[in-house]
Amino acid sequence: MDKIKTDLLVIGGGGAALRAALEAKKSGSNVLVAQKGIGSTAYKVAETAGYNAADGQVDPLDNIEEFYNDIIRAALGMADPRLVEALVNEAAPSIKFLEELGVPFERDGGKYLEVVGCFAVRPRMHIIKGHGEPIIDALKKIIRRQQIPVLNRVMVAKLLVKHNRIAGAVCLNLESGQIFAVECKAIFLGTGGAGQLFRWxxxxVDITGDGYALAYRTGARLVNMEYMQAGLGFTTPVRSNFNNWIWSGYPIVKNNSGSSFIEKYLPQSITVQEIMDAKSGHYPFSGRDASKYIEIAIHREIQSGGGTPNDSIVIDFAPLLELDSAVLPDHLVIKKMWPMTRDYLISKGVNLARDRIEVSTFGHAINGGLVIDVNGMSTVEGLFAAGEVAGGPHGADRLGGNMLLTCQVFGARSGKAAAGFVRDNQPVDINDNLLAGEEKELKSFFNDQGDFSLPALKKQLQTLMWSNYLVVKNEYTLNQCLSGLKQIENNLEDAQVASPAELGLRLEIKNMVDTARMMCSAALLRKESRGSHYREDYPDIDANYGKPIFITENNDTMHITFGSY
Ligand SMILES: Cc1cc2nc3c(=O)[nH]c(=O)nc-3n(C[C@H](O)[C@H](O)[C@H](O)COP(=O)(O)OP(=O)(O)OC[C@H]3O[C@@H](n4cnc5c(N)ncnc54)[C@H](O)[C@@H]3O)c2cc1C
Structure with a gap:
């Protein structure tokens, strides 16, 4: 097998990975970036992105302690306080850094535009138009200027670990099919989340949970994998987030036949207006307040056949079209944000008065991932991680605007720490026979006579997880997921694989299966509802389950247990 040598291999091309690569290079390391090269979740997946920092510009009562307390409150006992402390302290400097690179944060009357983000109490969510794209573009520019080599369309297929130390990685070029090894002293994982697990x-397309699965197979410790966030999104005529502030304008929600349905799913004591008011406070689905009935009602209506052929429901924007932002009270986020949302939708060609607008439940982001220390090191020596693939800075719920922030804060910390690690450590030898075995195994997956189509298997997995896991789950649906995943895994053995891209897809589906299995196993163990984890058979929070769930693999067996950081 061909080999490339470097100090630090950075996996991914999103905000966390690019920031880590940059800091490691600045600290004197040889860095190589490898990315599957289709995209990053920071690339225009919504009209705006939120990015938190407690600078007290808009609310003089806001400060680092308030920010810390908000995160801990939202996390419901599941966050690592040491990581939270680092995050709040380094948030404002990280904005300054990005501004120096040219990232434009929106302004309002000479100050930053800051609104109250999901699950937060005070306005500190800074706004970037174009979602996270300006961050990625700015980082890419400087990566190019620093001449950091980037391998595009290269998928890391396996992390090589010896005696719990990073030795390198096996890579697949998705275009040429070349299989090669990277020998390195440290690896940074910035592989993002696993949104592709869900039908919506x-x-x-390449955010398939690879990092969780790759790390799991090395024996690294993972945490909070049951906290997969769900949220609402437009499915037609445009694909975008259905942001929470829209609910303050009380849009009309209908099923495929044009009838209102939410009332059917509400307890008698709660009104539709009350749940919309609660929902306007946070985008992600959470069992913590009455807002949960919106996603539950939408999910149930679709599952019981009331949805559109698109597995969606219909939203009538008429009440928002009459909205006069000027007369709305200042504390409502919609006042500042609706004009941006409206203009964005119009710019995408949506006619809010006439188009049929459909919305469904979407997989959003995972609040869990690899256990890391304050410098981003996982429980495997030399394996660093940050961004959505890492757990600990968030818990059961996460403040909206904190994920892009963790990418920067822990990306930078990891890059610096990884540079120190490669300075202080010798490389670990990789045995050529082992590499030959890895190559042989990867090549053995080629099978042009296979009975199963990879796209069909992926679709089956996405439907399984969307229907049985995402919003409403119980013991039965979670077991359905686990048995469905087993079947998909078995069928993968006889899947048709005829090109390097298909080999990549086969590896991705296996990563999706392993990641989904971690989520389902943790969700089964947690017999309560807490934040983004909602079980209809245990709908309340239960103090007996007040500890995080940790997962490790040993001898091909999953070890899953409640524990402490
Ligand atoms: C609709 C939506 C709106 C959001 N809004 C916000 C917001 O307003 N504020 C906020 O803070 N967060 C938000 N988030 C979350 C946030 O955007 C993501 O969590 C964040 O962008 C993840 O960044 P990352 O650097 O961890 O990974 P990503 O940006 O997802 O990048 C992952 C990279 O890893 C590469 N990769 C993956 N596997 C491999 C492999 N095996 N080999 C090589 N490369 C690989 C991919 O190609 C990609 O380049 C939102 C998410 C969504 C879906």
Whole structure:
């Protein structure tokens, strides 16, 4: 097998990976970036992105302690306080850094535009138009200027670990089919989340949970994998987030036959207006308040046949079209954000008065991932991680605007720490026979006579997880997921694989299966509802389950247990 040598291999091309690569290079390391090269979740998946920092510009009572307390409150006991502390302290400097690179944060009357983000109490969510794209573009520019080599369309297929130390990685060029090894002293994982697990999601096609699965197979420790966030999104005529502030304008929600249906799913004591008011406070689905009935009602209506052929429901924007932002009270986020949302939808060709607008439940982001220390090191020596693939800075719920922030704060910390690690450590030898075995195994997956089509298997998995896991789950549906995943895994053995891209897809589906299995196993163990984890058979929070769930693999067996950081 061909080999490339470097100090640090950075996997991914999103905000976390690019920031880590940059900091490691600045600290003197040889860095190589490898990315599957289709996209990053920060690339225009919504009209705006939120990015938190407690600078007190808009609310003088806001400060680092308030920010810390908001995160801990939202996390419901599931976050690592050491990571939260680092995050809140380094948030404002990270905005300054990005601004120096040219990332435009929106302004309002000479100050930053800051609104109250999901699950937060005070306005501190800074707004970037074009979602996270300006961050990625700015980082890419400087990566090019620093001449950091980037391998595009290269998928990391396996992490090589010896005696719990990183030794390198096996890579697949998705275009040429070349299989090669990278020998390195450290690896940074910036592989993002696993949105592709669900039939509806806003993620690029390559966000398939690879990082969780690759790390799991090395024996690394993962946490909070049951906290997969769901949210609402437009399915037609445009694909975008259905942001929470829209609910303050009380849009009309109908099923495929044009009838209102939400009332059917509400307890008698709660009104539709009350749940919309609650929903306007946070985008992700959460069992913590009455807003949950919106996603539950939509999910149930679709499951019981009331949805459109698109597995969606219909939203009538008429009440918002009459909205006069000027007369709305200042504390409502819709006042500042609706004009941006409206203009964005119009710019995408949506006629809010006439088009049939459909909305469904989407896989959003995972609040869990690899356990890391404050410098981004996982429980495997030399394996660093940050961004959506890492767990600990968030918990059961996550403040909206904190994920792009963790990418920058822990991306930078990891890059610096990884540079220190490669300075202080010798490389670990990789045995040529082992590499030959890895290559042989990858090539053995080629099978042009296979009975199963990879796209069909992926679709089957996405439907399984969307229907049985995403919003409403119970013991039965979780077991349905686990048995369905087993079947998909078995069928993968006889899948048709005829090109390098298909080999990549086969590896991705296996990663999706392993990631989904971690999520389902953790969700089965957590017999309660807490934040983004909602079980209809245990709908309340239960103090007996107040600890995070940790997952490791040993001898091909999953070990899953409640524990502490
Ligand atoms: C609709 C939507 C709206 C959001 N809005 C916000 C917001 O307003 N504020 C906020 O803070 N967060 C938001 N998030 C979350 C946030 O955008 C993501 O969590 C974040 O962008 C993830 O960044 P990342 O650097 O961890 O990974 P990503 O940006 O997802 O990048 C992952 C990279 O890894 C590469 N990769 C994956 N596997 C491999 C492999 N095996 N080999 C090589 N390369 C690989 C991919 O190609 C990609 O380049 C939103 C998410 C969604 C879906």
């Amino acid at each position: 999601n806003h993620n690029p």
